[in-house]
Amino acid sequence: MILVVAGVIEKDGCxxxxxxxxxxxxxxxxxxxxxxxxPQETPQQALERELMEELAIETQTGQFLADSLFDYGDKVILLKGYISHWLAGEIVLHSHQDAVWLEADxxxxxxxxxxxxxxxxxxxxxxxGTD
Known part of the structure; x- marks a missing residue:
């Protein structure tokens, strides 16, 4: 099983x-x-490092949202999702082909x-719950 983290990055309500x-x-x-x-990283440290490496942005990891265990056939991942707060930087796509800002719905x-x-x-x- 591979431990993976995901940042739900919020900026201006999107x-x-x-x-x-x-x-x-x-x-x-x-x-x-x-x-x-x-190894030797907390999920929060890993998320902040990964977002800097992949997107060239500085974030602060906030509230834990959910775990997701998924078997992709060739690997099983445990994905931990966190709210991430944008601190600095402009997005540079090092590991993705596109990016969009969306309202949650x-x-x-x-x-x-x-x-x-x-x-x-x-x-x-x-x-x-916050409306």
Missing amino acids: YLLTQRLAHASQGGLWEFPGGKVE AIAQYALCPADYPIVEALLALEA
């Missing part, structure tokens, strides 16, 4: 989705950006990686 490179695993699907947790219109759906559900539940 959330960032990134599109996986066409030739990558799950190519062309949309996801909350993030990556693998390395528009995220479901995109074809997401299967493991991301429980995180979307947790985000929508959080949003519903």
Whole structure:
């Protein structure tokens, strides 16, 4: 099992989705950006490192949203989703082919990686509780 983290990056009431490179695993699907947790890292440290490496942005990891366990056939991942707060930087796509900012209720219109759906559900539940 591979431990992976995903950042639900909020900025001005919208959330960032990134599109996986066409030739990558799950190519062309949309996801909350993030990556693998390395040994000796906390999930929060891994998320901040991955977002800097993949998108060239500085973030602060906030509230935990949800876990998602998914078997992709060739690998099983445990995805931990967190709200991430944008601190600095402009997005540079090092590991993705596109990115969009969306209101939470528009995220479901995109074809997401299967493991991301429980995180979307947790985000929508959080949003519903804050209205």
